[in-house]
Amino acid sequence: MLESKDVLIVDDSEECVIYLTEILEELGCPYRVARNGKEGMEAVRAKTPDLVLLDLMMPQKGGIAVYQEMKKDPALEKVPIFIITGASEATGVDMISGKPLPADTYGDDFSRRFGVKVHGQIKSIAPDVFIEKPIDHEDVMRRIREVLA
Amino acid sequence: MATGAKRVRWRILIWLLPLQVLIFAGFEVWVESRLAANAERERPALARETPPPLDAQVRTVRIATAALCAVVLLTTAFTVRRQLEHHLRRPLMRMLASAEALGSGERQRPIRRPRQPGLALLADALNQSAERIAEQKREIKENARLAGVGQTVAGLSHTLKNVLNGLRAGQFVIDRALKTGDEQKLRKGLRVTRSSMRRIERLIFDMLNYVKDRDPRRESLDPNRIVRSVVAELKGMAKGWKIELRTETDEAIGPAELDRMEIYRALVDLATNAIEACTEGGQGDLVVLGSRGRPDEIELSVSDNGIGMTEEVLASLYTRFVSTKATGGTGLGMVVVKKIVDEHGGTIAVDSAPGEGTTFRIRLPRTGGAGKTAP
Numbered sequence: 001m002l003e004s005k006d007v008l009i010v011d012d013s014e015e016c017v018i019y020l021t022e023i024l025e026e027l028g029c030p031y032r033v034a035r036n037g038k039e040g041m042e043a044v045r046a047k048t049p050d051l052v053l054l055d056l057m058m059p060q061k062g063g064i065a066v067y068q069e070m071k072k073d074p075a076l077e078k079v080p081i082f083i084i085t086g087a088s089e090a091t092g093v094d095m096i097s098g099k100p101l102p103a104d105t106y107g108d109d110f111s112r113r114f115g116v117k118v119h120g121q122i123k124s125i126a127p128d129v130f131i132e133k134p135i136d137h138e139d140v141m142r143r144i145r146e147v148l149a
Numbered sequence: 150m151a152t153g154a155k156r157v158r159w160r161i162l163i164w165l166l167p168l169q170v171l172i173f174a175g176f177e178v179w180v181e182s183r184l185a186a187n188a189e190r191e192r193p194a195l196a197r198e199t200p201p202p203l204d205a206q207v208r209t210v211r212i213a214t215a216a217l218c219a220v221v222l223l224t225t226a227f228t229v230r231r232q233l234e235h236h237l238r239r240p241l242m243r244m245l246a247s248a249e250a251l252g253s254g255e256r257q258r259p260i261r262r263p264r265q266p267g268l269a270l271l272a273d274a275l276n277q278s279a280e281r282i283a284e285q286k287r288e289i290k291e292n293a294r295l296a297g298v299g300q301t302v303a304g305l306s307h308t309l310k311n312v313l314n315g316l317r318a319g320q321f322v323i324d325r326a327l328k329t330g331d332e333q334k335l336r337k338g339l340r341v342t343r344s345s346m347r348r349i350e351r352l353i354f355d356m357l358n359y360v361k362d363r364d365p366r367r368e369s370l371d372p373n374r375i376v377r378s379v380v381a382e383l384k385g386m387a388k389g390w391k392i393e394l395r396t397e398t399d400e401a402i403g404p405a406e407l408d409r410m411e412i413y414r415a416l417v418d419l420a421t422n423a424i425e426a427c428t429e430g431g432q433g434d435l436v437v438l439g440s441r442g443r444p445d446e447i448e449l450s451v452s453d454n455g456i457g458m459t460e461e462v463l464a465s466l467y468t469r470f471v472s473t474k475a476t477g478g479t480g481l482g483m484v485v486v487k488k489i490v491d492e493h494g495g496t497i498a499v500d501s502a503p504g505e506g507t508t509f510r511i512r513l514p515r516t517g518g519a520g521k522t523a524p
Contacts, residue, residue, distance in 0.1 A: 012429075012473070013311070014344075015311075015314060015315035015318045015319075015341050015344065015345065016314060016318070018318050018322060018337065018341055019314065019317070019318030019321060019322075022318070022321055022322050022325060023321070025325075026325065035429075057473060058473070061459075062461060132310075133310045133311060133313075133314040134310055134311075134313040134314040134316075134317050135314055135317065135318075137317070137321050
């Protein structure tokens with residue numbers, strides 16, 4: 001069932017890419033890998049994937065920018081995205097600056113769930129699925145099966 | 150004691166002044182009356198002579214008295230001024246200086262209470278305000294400390310989560326390899342696990358370096374020697390990635406007083422980052438370690454033509470526990486590099502553009518500042 005699907009991994013971390021590719025191999029699901037946001041967008045535009053596994057902090061182009069760009073594009077907005085990050089829901093710490101999030105952004109659903117300060121434009125967007133590091137492979141496999149079923 | 154005796158003398162003088170004026174006035178009246186009496190008595194006997202007219206004598210006495218009165222008044226004015234100065238202006242100026250020192254945080258001791266009741270009240274009020282300010286300062290410091298602890302814990306847990314993610318990844322790969330008997334996969338799993346363990350080791354080392362607070366152990370040395378030992382250390386790594394590691398040193402750089410181990414560590418960190426920046430984008434092939442001598446300082450630089458940094462990455466360059474390395478950093482490497490440069494009284498500057506490369510320039514004073522110059 002999953003053999004015909006196409007999953008795109010957008011992550012710069014070597015370990016994370018190995019982990020995710022192993023998970024997808026275990027599921028018997030074909031995949032592609034992009035090492036940063038820029039490559040990720042190119043890969044998405046080259047061929048629309050069935051699912052994107054997206055890291056937030058990457059060189060070249062961050063995950064938030066990729067998320068925004070995909071959600072703005074009518075051809076890509078329906079593609080499910082799993083966001084993978086080490087930021088905890090509970091920390092409320094800005095991953096970019098390391099400082100605690102100000103109360104107004106903290107109250108915002110997106111920033112609270114991502115632990116990332118969001119600059120105005122993408123407020124009130126709820127992420128499709130939020131996966132926190134360290135990844136629980138059984139949980140991720142279950143979620144992937146649900147989305148691609 | 151001496152000032153007390155002086156103060157008493159001035160006070161007596163002030164109280165005696167009106168008395169002196171009265172004595173001078175009385176003396177003048179007495180002299181005038183004596184002159185008048187003498188004139189009456191001696192007029193027949195001295196009729197042939199021409200005695201000085203009475204009016205002239207009286208005028209002389211009056212001028213002398215007026216002059217004396219003027220002197221007394223001037224002395225009084227001077228004394229009053231001295232007293233005012235002593236009793237009001239000086240204590241006020243002292244209090245003003247103390248209040249300013251308290252406000253700027255230089256002074257910790259309370260303001261001395263002057264003897265004058267009004268000024269004493271003012272001093273009390275100032276001291277109370279100072280105490281309140283000190284209390285608030287302590288509260289702010291404590292809050293900042295707690296916030297710092299919170300940030301450190303949050304940052305550390307973020308790094309540890311990433312390390313744990315690597316360990317889980319390794320374990321998952323090993324499990325699958327054992328199931329299928331795939332030896333190559335087993336090696337891959339072990340490599341991931343080992344890399345995570347190395348990261349923990351580096352994290353501990355970086356953390357210890359980060360919290361260690363000490364003055365650099367300076368010794369006069371040739372900075373190019375440090376550059377050469379860094380190149381010797383990283384030659385193998387660079388070769389493995391097919392990256393050229395080149396030096397462009399200023400042979401006339403001259404000696405500088407540096408902590409050999411610390412500067413070596415900072416340069417190894419920067420050069421390792423530079424090599425990794427070349428491998429990450431797959432586009433870079435050159436890392437250059439340079440040195441330059443200036444009259445009072447030396448400059449050490451590390452350049453690469455690798456992946457470069459975005460403004461976002463640059464903004465969090467020296468932020469604890471933020472790493473953008475693909476191989477996973479501890480998020481403390483650059484923080485420790487900056488700490489080492491700061492401890493040497495130097496500066497670090499970075500020039501970077503995505504896709505073009507990065508150059509770090511460290512400027513260090515040749516000596517450890519006044520009193521620490523080389524013999």
